[in-house]
Each structure stands twice: as structure tokens, then as C-alpha cells.
Amino acid sequence: MEQPTPQQEVLIVTGMSGAGRSTVANALEDLDWYVVDNLPPQMLRPLIDLAERAGGALPRIAAVVDVRGRDFFGDLQQMIQSLRSGTKLRVVFLDATDAALVRRFDAVRRPHPLQGGGTILDGIVSERARLSTIRESSDIVIDTSDLNVHQLATKTAELFAAEGTPGVKLTVMSFGFKYGLPSDADTVADARFLPNPFWVPELRAHTGLDAEVSDFVLDQPGAREFLDSYATALAPVLAGYQRENKRFATFAIGCTGGKHRSVAMALQLADKLSELPGVAATVKHRDLGRE
Numbered sequence: 001m002e003q004p005t006p007q008q009e010v011l012i013v014t015g016m017s018g019a020g021r022s023t024v025a026n027a028l029e030d031l032d033w034y035v036v037d038n039l040p041p042q043m044l045r046p047l048i049d050l051a052e053r054a055g056g057a058l059p060r061i062a063a064v065v066d067v068r069g070r071d072f073f074g075d076l077q078q079m080i081q082s083l084r085s086g087t088k089l090r091v092v093f094l095d096a097t098d099a100a101l102v103r104r105f106d107a108v109r110r111p112h113p114l115q116g117g118g119t120i121l122d123g124i125v126s127e128r129a130r131l132s133t134i135r136e137s138s139d140i141v142i143d144t145s146d147l148n149v150h151q152l153a154t155k156t157a158e159l160f161a162a163e164g165t166p167g168v169k170l171t172v173m174s175f176g177f178k179y180g181l182p183s184d185a186d187t188v189a190d191a192r193f194l195p196n197p198f199w200v201p202e203l204r205a206h207t208g209l210d211a212e213v214s215d216f217v218l219d220q221p222g223a224r225e226f227l228d229s230y231a232t233a234l235a236p237v238l239a240g241y242q243r244e245n246k247r248f249a250t251f252a253i254g255c256t257g258g259k260h261r262s263v264a265m266a267l268q269l270a271d272k273l274s275e276l277p278g279v280a281a282t283v284k285h286r287d288l289g290r291e
Contacts, residue, residue: 008052008061008087010048010061010062011060011062011090011092012062012076012080012089012091013065014065014066014091014138015092015095015131017067017114017123017127018104018105019096020149023149024092024153025037030157031165032060033061033160034051034061036061038064067131073130077133091134091138093140094144095141096145100145102121106120112124113127114126114130140159150244154243154244154245167247168238168279169247169248169249170248170270171248171281171283172267173251173286174255174262174265174283174286175252175253175286176254176256176258176286177192177254177255178258179257185252186250188254189230189253191255191261192256192261193226194220196256196260197216198259203260208263209267213260217264223265227269238273238276238278238279239277251269253266253269257287257290257291258287259288259290263288266285270282
């Protein structure tokens with residue numbers, strides 16, 4: 001029986017210039033939303049129609065709509081009202097105090113889009129007046145005055161992550177030290193404290209993917225103790241990554257050639273870390289097959 005196509009979910013991101021729209025847009029992309037930046041309001045309906053014709057390929061779309069649209073922006077409130085019928089639509093408005101916005105514009109040394117020949121504060125006052133009606137009718141208002149970019153990204157994930165979305169997508173990578181350290185690893189562990197199956201004739205041709213090699217490695221003194229202790233030590237790290245919205249991480253574990261010990265240990269470590277809340281772990285064997 002054919003499953004019904006889920007209702008299109010649409011998010012309009014708007015608000016004050018300098019309040020964090022780009023940060024929210026980037027966080028939404030990391031959450032697998034299809035994000036369009038600086039979209040004229042008149043293009044919202046064609047975008048939704050296009051997504052619906054895609055047959056569910058784009059179930060969650062977000063559009064950043066703001067005063068950069070110039071004269072087009074004036075139609076946003078009317079467009080929102082027309083879209084609320086028949087569309088699962090939410091509007092999130094990003095705001096901040098005048099003082100916070102002035103500091104941010106001063107820090108990046110860019111003019112406010114509405115300041116013209118006046119000051120940054122003049123632009124902020126003008127924009128606030130233009131957006132007052134939209135702010136009042138928004139579904140979610142986020143005050144970013146006291147939030148840094150990481151805190152805002154974390155708040156975005158809390159509000160708009162799909163149910164079951166992991167807080168951290170973790171790659172546990174095996175590698176061989178003889179081929180160099182992985183440049184993208186957040187942490188590196190060394191499995192060379194264990195005896196090398198390479199020197200066991202009946203195991204040499206096998207890899208850590210094979211049960212006989214895995215059993216040999218894990219039965220060595222200290223192997224299981226290391227895995228337990230290392231997983232325990234990494235648990236608060238992964239919890240901290242989630243609080244800081246570090247959504248992708250790579251933990252590497254190496255041996256001499258990346259064929260036996262590191263492969264077996266990476267598989268076991270990934271299994272243990274996958275049991276932690278909010279962690280989805282996959283395994284990558286960087287150097288397996290190179291020798």
C-alpha cells in the first residue's frame with residue numbers, strides 16, 4: 001500500500017538584521033532542512049509548489065526573508081497569511097536589543113541595509129518599525145542579544161530538529177600510523193599497546209573485520225579495559241559537543257598498518273558510543289586494503 005506523502009513543512013526565518021539569521025540558516029541546513037537565503041516573498045509559493053512536486057524529496061524547507069529584499073519585502077505579511085491555509089507553516093523572528101545589534105554591525109564593519117546616509121542606529125530603528133507587524137504575528141520569537149553563535153545554533157536544533165535526529169553524528173575511524181595521522185580527527189587513540197596479529201601466521205592475511213582477529217585483539221590484557229575506560233572518558237566530551245552544537249565529530253584509533261587492531265577496536269568503540277544519548281556512530285576504515 002502506497003504511503004501518503006507527509007505534509008510539507010515550511011519555515012520562514014526573518015527578523016532584525018544582525019540578529020543571527022545566517023547562523024540559524026546554517027544550523028537548519030545541518031538538520032537537513034532545504035534552506036533558501038534572501039528569498040523574495042513572492043517566490044515562497046513557487047518554492048513550496050516545486051517542493052510538493054518533488055514527491056516528498058524536500059519535506060522541510062526554510063526560507064530566509066528579510067529587508068534585503070527591498071521593495072519586495074513589503075508583501076511578506078500578506079504572503080504569510082495566504083500560506084497559512086493548507087501549509088504547515090511557522091514563522092521564526094530573530095530579534096536583539098539595539099545595543100547588541102549596533103555592537104555586531106560595528107564588529108563586522110558593515111552598514112545596516114536601511115541606514116542610507118544615517119547611522120547604524122537609524123537603520124535599526126527604521127527596520128524595527130517595518131517589522132513590528134510581522135514580529136507580533138510570528139510563531140516563535142528568539143531574542144539573541146545574549147546568545148553567541150554556538151548557543152543560537154543549539155537553540156535552533158532544540159526547536160527544529162526532526163524527532164530522532166542525533167545530537168552528534170560521530171565517525172569512528174581506524175587508520176594506520178605508517179600512513180600518517182588523520183587530518184580531520186578530533187581525538188586520536190593508539191591501539192599499538194596490543195600485540196600485533198600480523199605476527200601470528202594464521203591471522204596475518206585476515207583483518208579486524210574477521211572474528212578470529214577481533215577475538216584475538218579483544219582477548220589481550222588491557223583491551224576491554226581500555227575500551228570501557230575510553231568510552232567513559234569520551235561520554236562527557238560528546239555531551240559537551242551537543243551542548244555546543246558540534247554536530248559532526250571524528251574519533252580516530254590507529255595501529256601500525258590500519259588492518260588488524262585498530263579495525264577491531266574501532267568497531268567495538270563505535271558500538272559503545274552509540275549507546276550514549278544523542279549519538280549516532282558509524283565506522284570508517286581509512287587504510288583497510290592498503291596492504
